[in-house]
Amino acid sequence: MSIPTPPFTDEHEELRASARGFIERELAPHAQRWEEEQWFPDEVFPKMAAQGLLGLKYPEEYGGQGGDYLHEAVLAEELARAGSGGTAAGIGAHINIATPPIWKFGTEEQKQRYLAPAIRGERIGALGITEPGAGSDVAAISTRAERVDGGWVLNGEKTYITNGVRAHFIVTAVKTTREGGHHGISFMIVDRREGVSSSALHKLGWQASDTATISFQDVFVGEENLLGPLNEGFKLIMANFQWERLVMALGSVGAMALAWERTAEFARQRSAFGRPLSGHQAIRHELADLATSVYTCRCVTYDALRRFIAGEEPLKEVTMAKLLTQRACFELMDACLQIHGGAGYMREYWVERAARDARLGPIGGGSDEIMREILGRVLGL
């Protein structure tokens, strides 16, 4: 049986090689330091932009590379080589969740004002949906936008927002009717300005990323910053979920493959009881199982990607890929940590960080439980 594979061409493989080179040269050597500092520098964005990596799927008229989702998929997988889930998350939030709604639903003027500078790495974006009282149940958000002359005034709080401290603009979901809900939410692009304040949150993993609670206190947002149709914001939220989840699956596949390679090498080099670890059947079998998991996750993710690229609406396949890969990635990292023994528990080993970083997958971008709920519906249960 042939394996469903996205139609990667030579051009995609060239992109893969150059993105990998950049990531291994410019990002990976700093992973440990950025982890300790709980921050990666803003300069990473213009550096990525100079390589064309912030606008792979965006049209050339906004400074993008004129590519498509398949080019972006290559980068999503390669970003795992940064060795820092937090750095990949900060870059990924900018590319894959904050800017796509502007690209798809923004006016020409909004694209020039936000998308083009975002592609140049001059302005950093965040997506603000989650609130202290509403996560999985996105329709329950309560941040309120009151109509005033020339625009709206926002009050409320967003939380767990990636790039929430550094972002120059926040693509924000707000209630624009008293009831809110599916036909009462709108999107607004909120500039960092008076009334917008952020406080950094401390996390188990993704330490190099900046995750924040953002408060809006009487923040004026002009008419021209309404993104997409009024009261139809729920559709904007839904519109990017498939891509966001595919990106998470791709990132996990990349991280799993890399972790497997490094752990297999460690098992060949490290000896116990007179032979390499890989010479012990229990370890060899564990590595065989882990290789099978990497392969399975890649096949399922690539199949969902191929369908997505072909213009299908592969809700079932993307949901399954997200559900399968996020838990499998965490389990694989834990198994790799175990094979490293005490070294695996030490800060200076990559695997300790990778295991912590992987724990986010089953929670973020729609939790495992929400993926199962979607599948329940799709499967007619």
Ligand SMILES: Cc1cc2nc3c(=O)[nH]c(=O)nc-3n(C[C@H](O)[C@H](O)[C@H](O)COP(=O)(O)OP(=O)(O)OC[C@H]3O[C@@H](n4cnc5c(N)ncnc54)[C@H](O)[C@@H]3O)c2cc1C
């Ligand atoms: C590091 C990090 C970065 C993030 N970045 C962003 C960001 O950039 N922008 C943004 O908007 N959000 C972001 N999030 C938020 C993330 O999307 C939410 O945390 C996630 O959607 C879960 O929402 P919640 O935390 O409110 O949990 P809740 O929705 O309160 O869920 C709590 C638990 O209950 C389960 N549960 C909920 N509903 C059901 C149900 N119907 N059936 C069974 N179980 C259920 C959940 O699966 C979970 O296990 C980020 C979160 C983290 C941790």
